[in-house]
Amino acid sequence: MEKKIRVGVAGYGVIGQRLADGVALQGDMELVGVADVMPTLSVRALKEKGMPYRLFAASVEGKAALEGAGIPISGMLEDLVQQVDIMLDATSAGIGAKNKLLYEKYGKHAIFQGGEKNDVANVFFHGYANFEKGLGVDFLKLTSCNTTGLIRAVDCIDRAVGVEKVAITIIRRVADPGDYHRGLTNALQIDKAPSHQALDLMTIMPHVEATGILIHTPVTHGHIITVVLTPKQDISVKDALEIFEKHPRIRVVSIGEGFLGNASLFRYARDLGNPRGDMYEIAVWSDSVVKSGRDLMFAINIPQESVVIPENIDAIRSSMKMQLTRETGTAETNKYLRIGTWKKTV
Structure with missing residues (x-):
């Protein structure tokens, strides 16, 4: 059995929590954990659900705030980065560019969201339009x-x-x-x-x-x-x-x-x-x-909160060269997210 690609998510907000759920559904990927800086409602909900994902603190101040709210953490963002093959960065605009220094330090691939400036990545990526351009590329940026x-x-x-x-x-x-x-x-x-x-x-x-x-x-x-x-x-x-x-x-x-x-x-x-x-x-x-x-x-x-999730998964597949063509890469993403299955029932 092939080794699963290990994935981390930085930022557990509107997009980050959906990215975590999407990765967790992929049979050929492993969600190592998620990181955030404060006990937001999304993080509090994660705790109330029994901590299905390991949580890492994105800063020293965040660690104190999370622990003060009684939310268990598994380490710092830097610890998470060291344990993964690739990071999905869903932090607020501008934070991803700062986090990139950490990803570079440990030689990790990373996917950034549409709010970051284009120069944060090597390729501006879309799963269907230019999948092959992302093959093996360290840093990809998604569209809005x-x-x-x-x-x-x-x-x-x-x-x-x-x-x-x-x-x-x-x-x-x-x-x-x-x-x-x-x-x-x-x-x-x-x-x-x-x-x-x-x-x-x-x-x-x-x-x-x-x-x-x-x-x-x-x-x-x-x-x-x-x-x-x-x-x-x-x-x-x-x-x-x-x-x-x-x-x-x-x-x-x-x-x-x-x-x-x-x-x-x-x-x-x-x-x-x-x-x-x-x-x-x-x-x-x-x-x-x-x-x-x-x-x-x-x-x-x-549907602005969820539409980019499949393309993020495509980006992992392209960056890590899990599949080599848009047809095979997007098909694997669709299979695990059960996208398009409804067409067979109507």
């Missing part, structure tokens, strides 16, 4: 939640018929559920164009011309992105839907089924019994796929 879902949809069409350009409008949730730092709002706020998601897409898919606008909205359960896409080969709405249907990480839904918006998808995930109401797939509304000349327009839902 919106960019991750957007690239899934654009790459899906691009591999089928080619894509010349895209124009996007992102209707962005203002904060995660349970957050208060953005305040209580009753307004929409527009960002200066072009949005970073369009620029990031071009970084990973340089052959596609992209631009976009982002609008903050006073909601918490998911983003919605409208996409106007110019394919290189003229295709029908039916063709586009068939292409989307074949992608394991894309759900095709409709208003007629009751999927009226982002909240409907969040509720559906909870009704499925998914932990925390998470959904790994993006959704494409079939009702939204229309044509204007050769251009296709469609709308997708981005």
Whole structure:
């Protein structure tokens, strides 16, 4: 039996706790432990669940705070790093860059999240769009939640018929559920164009011309992105839907089924019994796929708390050369996370 890849998670917050759960499901990986700096609600919940994952303190001050809250720890972040093959860094923006010095000290691979600056890593990574570019690379950086879902949809069409350009409008949730730092709002706020998601897409898919606008909205359960896409080969709405249907990480839904918006998808995930109401797939509304000349327009839902988890697992597989192609790497991730299995039951 091949040795499992040993994985650690730095930062046990919105993304970190989901990364830990995702790694724990992988049959060819071992979750060594997680690290955090304070007894946050996520960490307190970890204790109440019986400490299914070993917890390491990310700082001396954090160690005192965690112990003061009666939360058992297994050592310091530096101890965790020494015990793993690769780290998933899900800390706050800027902290990952500091942690990189520790990873370099012990010669460990690491995956960083979308909030870090691009220069923290050797490759800006997406599991479906450029899996092979990450092979054996020490440091990879993931795209943001919106960019991750957007690239899934654009790459899906691009591999089928080619894509010349895209124009996007992102209707962005203002904060995660349970957050208060953005305040209580009753307004929409527009960002200066072009949005970073369009620029990031071009970084990973340089052959596609992209631009976009982002609008903050006073909601918490998911983003919605409208996409106007110019394919290189003229295709029908039916063709586009068939292409989307074949992608394991894309759900095709409709208003007629009751999927009226982002909240409907969040509720559906909870009704499925998914932990925390998470959904790994993006959704494409079939009702939204229309044509204007050769251009296709469609709308997708981005479950911001969980959508990047599969691509993080892909990144481990690529960086550690567990699989050598996008097809085999993403298929293994999908298998252990049970992504796409629902397509066989509908």
